[in-house]
Amino acid sequence: MSPTYLSPGVYVEEVDRGTKPIEAVGTAVAAFVGYTERAAEIRDGETTSLLGKPTLVTNWTQYVQKFGGFMAGAYLPDAVYGYFANGGGRCYVVSIKTLGASEDPALASPARAAIESAEEKPAGLLEFAAREAGPTGNNIRVEVKHGGDEENPTFSLQISMAGRAPESFDNLTVGRGDRNVETVVKEQSQLVTVRVVGRPAANVLPAAGTYTLAGGEIKTKAITVQDYQGDVIKREGMGGLEPLDDVTMICAPDLMASYVSGEMNLTGVQSVQQAMIDYCEKMKYCFAILDAPPRMMPEEVKNWRLNVNYDSSRAALYYPWIEIADQSGQNGRTKLVPPSGHIAGIYARSDGERGVHKAPANEVVRGTLGVEVQVTKGEQDGLNPIGVNCIRAFPGRGIRVWGARTLSSDPSWRYINVRRLFNMVEESIERGTQWVVFEPNDPNLWARVTRDVSAFLRLVWRSGALFGVTPEQAFFVKCDAETNPPEVRDVGQLIIEVGMAPVKPAEFVIFRVSQWAGPDAAEG
Numbered sequence: 001m002s003p004t005y006l007s008p009g010v011y012v013e014e015v016d017r018g019t020k021p022i023e024a025v026g027t028a029v030a031a032f033v034g035y036t037e038r039a040a041e042i043r044d045g046e047t048t049s050l051l052g053k054p055t056l057v058t059n060w061t062q063y064v065q066k067f068g069g070f071m072a073g074a075y076l077p078d079a080v081y082g083y084f085a086n087g088g089g090r091c092y093v094v095s096i097k098t099l100g101a102s103e104d105p106a107l108a109s110p111a112r113a114a115i116e117s118a119e120e121k122p123a124g125l126l127e128f129a130a131r132e133a134g135p136t137g138n139n140i141r142v143e144v145k146h147g148g149d150e151e152n153p154t155f156s157l158q159i160s161m162a163g164r165a166p167e168s169f170d171n172l173t174v175g176r177g178d179r180n181v182e183t184v185v186k187e188q189s190q191l192v193t194v195r196v197v198g199r200p201a202a203n204v205l206p207a208a209g210t211y212t213l214a215g216g217e218i219k220t221k222a223i224t225v226q227d228y229q230g231d232v233i234k235r236e237g238m239g240g241l242e243p244l245d246d247v248t249m250i251c252a253p254d255l256m257a258s259y260v261s262g263e264m265n266l267t268g269v270q271s272v273q274q275a276m277i278d279y280c281e282k283m284k285y286c287f288a289i290l291d292a293p294p295r296m297m298p299e300e301v302k303n304w305r306l307n308v309n310y311d312s313s314r315a316a317l318y319y320p321w322i323e324i325a326d327q328s329g330q331n332g333r334t335k336l337v338p339p340s341g342h343i344a345g346i347y348a349r350s351d352g353e354r355g356v357h358k359a360p361a362n363e364v365v366r367g368t369l370g371v372e373v374q375v376t377k378g379e380q381d382g383l384n385p386i387g388v389n390c391i392r393a394f395p396g397r398g399i400r401v402w403g404a405r406t407l408s409s410d411p412s413w414r415y416i417n418v419r420r421l422f423n424m425v426e427e428s429i430e431r432g433t434q435w436v437v438f439e440p441n442d443p444n445l446w447a448r449v450t451r452d453v454s455a456f457l458r459l460v461w462r463s464g465a466l467f468g469v470t471p472e473q474a475f476f477v478k479c480d481a482e483t484n485p486p487e488v489r490d491v492g493q494l495i496i497e498v499g500m501a502p503v504k505p506a507e508f509v510i511f512r513v514s515q516w517a518g519p520d521a522a523e524g
Helices: 060-067 076-085 135-139 181-188 225-229 237-241 255-260 266-283 298-308 340-353 377-386 416-432 443-462 486-490 519-523
Strands: 030-036 040-043 046-049 055-057 091-098 112-116 124-130 141-148 153-160 167-172 192-196 209-212 249-251 287-291 315-319 322-325 334-337 388-394 398-401 475-478 497-500
Touching: 030 076, 030 237, 030 255, 030 340, 040 060, 055 060, 060 076, 060 091, 076 091, 076 334, 076 340, 091 225, 091 237, 112 141, 112 209, 124 135, 141 167, 167 181, 181 192, 225 237, 225 266, 237 266, 249 266, 249 340, 255 266, 266 287, 266 298, 266 315, 287 340, 287 416, 298 315, 298 377, 298 388, 377 388, 416 443, 416 497, 443 475, 443 497
Parallel strands: 030 091, 030 249, 249 287, 287 315, 315 388
Antiparallel strands: 040 046, 055 091, 112 124, 124 192, 141 153, 141 209, 153 167, 322 334, 388 398, 475 497
16 A cells, blocks of 8 residues: 655655575584483572473583583483584583483482581581582582681681582681671582581581582483473473474484383384484474494394384484493593484584585594494495495595485485485575565565575575576476466465475496507507
């Protein structure tokens, strides 16, 4: 409707005739579901549990602050570390079980230490407790030193724990005031809390010495398929990832920890992996990176793969496990871990360096010392056609990902890069065309949509993601009266047809070599 002018004058109108650029969405944000040392965040002296909650982590230091370090019996820390080491950036961590600390009082108790007074007839004076329940607190040491003078005696606390920054508190007393030990420690310590027992005189001091907290323990919790699936309403587990639009990959490395410990059998493993696939199918723009079970030879993995019957273009399976440095135990030792975390990092690295259209294969797995099984070419001949992507060691070329197939039986979606390219394009178009909703469904709108989508796909083609010498050979966009007849418009629909010719990886490179007599023979 044209504006109404009621009095003489000069009027300026703004007319929106420009394009609505479609920006490519991110493709390399992973989500890790599994076990951690702890799951808590301390802010302003208050501890907030992160158990089951998707938590953004952008680097390894941030991960350690919230979830602790490496732990025996947990593969998630190694997976996240491998993700960052191989080129990963942002990721989400969902801890469904803690092995070193817990915020659930029904499952864990904190380490404690009691300190008596320094009087001739000592009595209980201070009671220390680790902020994080579980065996992690058993490593905390508290050193008490006396200070001040006879009229105003004070004491200091030095609190230390391996892997955490030491804490120091001076000029403390047990009496009321700004330097009351309970108040100071509660507001400033991230390691412990302290309670003054009874109502002692203000000049009473705790006995000097070094004390170690003890008694912290955690009861193991049996993990089920439901723990991995979670609940979207409670924002827990995989369900908690649903509101996060930027998650494009999902890994569950500790599914194998459940299997190794006997907590879950192969049927349970299949149930969780199928739940991951179902989640990605539901969310459309997410991709599941699956681990093969450990201690399997190639023929056993082949039989297992055929028995589980996975069929999805939104998932890929990797074999075998990889050998890395064991950073949770003694120096010089190694351990075998599922490869999914390292593979997710390679996806991110390949996307950043080449683009999502490049197959994340023939890439070095950084931080890897070896593989559990040396897969031969003949053995991979039986695994590759059924979608088992092998990780192989090549002399002089390192350990590399040597497969790029999804778990789909549909030849159109055989390759990982094709599926992820379409994920990126579809989500980008979906987000970039929200302005179209409720616009008049007429030829003017059809032309505008065609223009904007074509402009975006032209950029995709120029990046090398589409096959064709010209844009016309690489893609088409059709939005006209043929795709939007009256019966379609009458039900409020706008239909745009988009076709793309994705580039496929050169999976089999064939050189045809023959003898040639040379130009002289040809002339004769």
